Amino acid sequence: MKLYHVARTRSVRVRWLLEELGVDYELETMPFDPKALQSVDYLELSPLGKVPVLVDGATTLFESVAIIQYLLLHYGDGALEPDSQAPEYGVFLQWLHFGEATLMGAMANIVQHSYHLPEEERDPRTLARAKRQLNHYSHVLEEELGKHEYLVGDEFTAADIVVGYVFYLAKLFKVFPDDCPKLKAWFDKLKARPAFQTATEV
Ligand SMILES: N[C@@H](CCC(=O)N[C@@H](CS)C(=O)NCC(=O)O)C(=O)O
Structure with missing residues (x-):
């Protein structure tokens, strides 16, 4: 592979x-x-x-x-996801896709409109809206992470990987929300995983 x-x-x-x-x-x-x-x-x-x-x-x-x-x-042999017949499987799919389809859209606009695009193509209104979206989504996650340790109950799953990657970028680009303590504690746990450290080696 x-x-x-x-x-x-x-x-x-x-x-x-x-x-x-x-x-x-x-x-x-x-x-x-x-x-x-x-x-x-x-x-x-x-x-x-x-x-x-x-x-x-x-x-x-x-x-x-x-x-x-x-x-x-x-x-996977059943690792890092709930059983497909378990009630939380749908919630697992929801967060898995939210990470790319919704959350990453906001983060990508932040990266594009503050760094990647040539200056004349950067749009301050798109950037401001993307920052508001990231803030909104972060607070939704903050609420969720007040109920359990990871996105899907108390077990680390691949949904934490997909969503956690976006907050790795948020840290790199200095837009990690500073008023979401549960989100920060969750991300600190993800960062401590040896697999995360290997995956983010440059
Ligand atoms: N939805 C796709 C997006 C892939 C994507 O946009 N990758 C970026 C890097 S994060 C890329 O390769 N960009 C190069 C380019 O657009 O030229 C995925 O999740 O794989």
Whole structure:
């Protein structure tokens, strides 16, 4: 199995999960550079020219959360997710997808409109709205984490990985909310995991 990875990007999620599961994999670390991501060879794996990509035998996949679900199904042996028949399984799927479909949208706009885009393309109103969204979503999570230790009850699951990655970026880009103590305590627990530390090595 081979993971195409760029430091600090969404491929961190996949690397983190592989480390948690103890699965053998080859890591292809690339620069965050169109020369690599738009090369003819790479576009054959990811027509979008984005990371992550996972190649597992005859299966080649992009989309980080799809890769996470695939890995749990094929290599998880029941780890890091509730049983599919358990009442909390739906809640697990909800947070898993919230992490990319909702939360990451706000974080991506913050990164794009404060750093990545050329200055003339940065829009202060989009940035301000994204910051308000991140703040709103963080308070929703703060409420949730007041009820249990992790996003899905008291067990660490892959939903914590998908959502936790966004708060790793929030720390890096200095927008981690400072009025969410439970969210901070949860993130501190995630950061202490050896698999997180390996996945975020640069
Ligand atoms: N929804 C996709 C998003 C993938 C994505 O946007 N990856 C970024 C890095 S975090 C990327 O490769 N960007 C390079 C580019 O757009 O040129 C996923 O979750 O995998």
